[in-house]
Amino acid sequence: MLFNTLQYALFLPLVFVLFWVSPQKWRVWILLSASYIFYMTWKPIFILLILGLTLGNYYLGFAVHKSEKYKKCWLTLAIVLNLGTLAYFKYAYFLCETANQCLQPLGLPAASLPFKIILPLGISFFVFEFIHYVVDVYRGHQPIKSFPAFALFASFFPTQIAGPIKRFQDFIPQFLAPAKLTIKQFDTAISLILLGLFKKVLIADNLSFFVQGGFSQPQLFSGLDLWVFAYAFAFQIYFDFSGYTDIARGSANLFGYKVPINFNLPYLASNISDFWRRWHISLSTWLRDYLFIPLGGSRLSKWLNYRNLIITMTLGGLWHGAAMHYLIWGLYQGILLVAHKEFQAFKESQAWLKKAFETKLGQVASIVLTFHVVCIGWVFFRAETNALALQMLSKMLTLAPTIEQVAGQTRDVAMLLPTINYPLIYPSVFLLLPLLALAHIAMGYINKTNLIERAPKLAKIAWCCAMIFVVLVFSPDKSPRFIYFQF
Known part of the structure; x- marks a missing residue:
C-alpha cells in the first residue's frame, strides 16, 4: 500500500x-x-x-x-x-x-x-x-x-x-x-500530507520520466545534457523522499504523534559536512551515533578519524542497496568528507582564503560547488551500473559545452518532454531548473519554520484546496513507487 x-x-x-x-x-x-x-x-x-x-x-x-x-x-x-x-x-x-x-x-x-x-x-x-x-x-x-x-x-x-x-x-x-489532537494539529497534519503528495506526484513523478531518458541511454546525449539530467535527478530524489517524509509526519500527526524532520534545505549546504547535517538527517545521525563514534569517532588521530569517516560513509552507501554503485557512492561521500576536513584546515591557515569564503560571493560559490559535487555523487547513485555512471561522468567532466551542444540539448530535452503529461509546465529546461531550485527553497522553508502550523485557518483551507486541485489535475497517469521503498 x-x-x-x-x-x-x-x-x-x-x-x-x-x-x-x-x-x-x-x-x-x-x-x-x-x-x-x-x-x-x-x-x-x-x-x-x-x-x-x-x-x-x-x-x-x-x-x-x-x-x-x-x-x-x-x-x-x-x-x-x-x-x-x-x-x-x-x-x-x-x-x-x-x-x-x-x-x-x-x-x-x-x-x-x-x-x-x-x-x-x-x-x-x-x-x-x-x-x-x-x-x-x-x-x-x-x-x-x-x-x-x-x-x-x-x-x-x-x-x-x-x-x-x-x-x-x-x-x-x-x-x-x-x-491529544487539536483542530490546529489536524489542519497541520492534512496540510503536510497534501504538501508531500504535491512534492511526490506533481514534481518527483514527472521528473522521473525525464530522468529515465537520460540515465538509460547516456550515449545519446552531450556532457551538458547529462549535467541537466543529473540536476533533475537531484531534485527528483529530494522531492520524492522529502515528500514521503511529509506524508509520514502528517499521518503521524493525525494520531497526536510527532515524527522528526528528515530534511533541512540540503541543497543550500555550504560544504559536504553541512549537506549531511541537512540530508536524510535520521540516517546520518544514526551512522554517527552507532557506527562512526563506536569506531573511535574523531577522538583518534587525524588519519584514523579519516579512516572512520570513509568506513562509515561506505557502509552507509551499501545500506542503500546491495550493488557496487551504492558502495562507490558511499565511498565517494567519505572521500569528500575527508577532502573537506583537509581543505578546512588549509583555509584556516590562510587568512586571505578564509576572508574570501566569508564574503557573500564566497558563500554563494560554496553552495554552488557543494551542489555540483553532490550531483556527481547522484550519478553513481542513480546509474544502474558503475560502467554507466563512469560513461556519464566522463562526458560531463571532459566535454566543454559548445553552441551546437546547447542547441542539441534543447532539442533532445524537447524530445523527452512529450513523455510527461503536461509539458507546458516545462516550457524549457532552462526555466525548469530554476523553478525546482525555488521550490526546494520555498518548501524547505515551510518545513523549517513550521509555517503551515502557524498559518491562519483560512490560509490552511486555501492551501489544502490548491494542493488537491494541483495534485488531481497535473499528476501523471502512473505514479512510480517512492525511491526509498527499495531500500
Whole structure:
C-alpha cells in the first residue's frame, strides 16, 4: 500500500476514526493492528519476520539490561540477529555475485543460491531501529516494559517502510501518554500530507520520466545534457523522499504523534559536512551515533578519524542497496568528507582564503560547488551500473559545452518532454531548473519554520484546496513507487 494511492486514502481515515473513538487503553493496539495490516497488504508472510525480530529484540533488551556479567554477549547476539537478518535478505545475492567474480579467474565453479530471496519492505529501516534500541539499553537507558508500545515503535505504519529512523526515547513516551489532537494539529497534519503528495506526484513523478531518458541511454546525449539530467535527478530524489517524509509526519500527526524532520534545505549546504547535517538527517545521525563514534569517532588521530569517516560513509552507501554503485557512492561521500576536513584546515591557515569564503560571493560559490559535487555523487547513485555512471561522468567532466551542444540539448530535452503529461509546465529546461531550485527553497522553508502550523485557518483551507486541485489535475497517469521503498 503506497501513500500516493486510493487504498491509503481510504485506509488512513478509517484508522483515524477507529483510533479516536476508542478508549485510550485500546489505541496502541488499534495502531499496532493497523500497522501490521498495512504491512501485510504487500506480502502477508513477512509479518512473521517483523514479529520475530520484535520479540527477539524486546527480550534481548531486558537481557542486556539485567545481566552485568554477560551484558556484552547479549548485545552481540542482538546485533548479530539484526545484521544477520539484514545480510541474508538484502546482501545474499550481492555476496554470491562478488564471490563468483573472485572465483571465475581461478577456474572454480560459480556459487549460486538454490532459492529466490525476496527483500522485505522497510527492513533496512526497522533493523536500524532495533539496533539503536539494544545499543542504547546497553549504554544505560531503561528497556521498554510495554510490549505493544515497543512493537508499535518498530512497525508504526507512517514510518514503517522508509523512515524517518526513530529514536525510542523520543517516540515511546508519546505512545504511553494520553493522545491529544487539536483542530490546529489536524489542519497541520492534512496540510503536510497534501504538501508531500504535491512534492511526490506533481514534481518527483514527472521528473522521473525525464530522468529515465537520460540515465538509460547516456550515449545519446552531450556532457551538458547529462549535467541537466543529473540536476533533475537531484531534485527528483529530494522531492520524492522529502515528500514521503511529509506524508509520514502528517499521518503521524493525525494520531497526536510527532515524527522528526528528515530534511533541512540540503541543497543550500555550504560544504559536504553541512549537506549531511541537512540530508536524510535520521540516517546520518544514526551512522554517527552507532557506527562512526563506536569506531573511535574523531577522538583518534587525524588519519584514523579519516579512516572512520570513509568506513562509515561506505557502509552507509551499501545500506542503500546491495550493488557496487551504492558502495562507490558511499565511498565517494567519505572521500569528500575527508577532502573537506583537509581543505578546512588549509583555509584556516590562510587568512586571505578564509576572508574570501566569508564574503557573500564566497558563500554563494560554496553552495554552488557543494551542489555540483553532490550531483556527481547522484550519478553513481542513480546509474544502474558503475560502467554507466563512469560513461556519464566522463562526458560531463571532459566535454566543454559548445553552441551546437546547447542547441542539441534543447532539442533532445524537447524530445523527452512529450513523455510527461503536461509539458507546458516545462516550457524549457532552462526555466525548469530554476523553478525546482525555488521550490526546494520555498518548501524547505515551510518545513523549517513550521509555517503551515502557524498559518491562519483560512490560509490552511486555501492551501489544502490548491494542493488537491494541483495534485488531481497535473499528476501523471502512473505514479512510480517512492525511491526509498527499495531500500
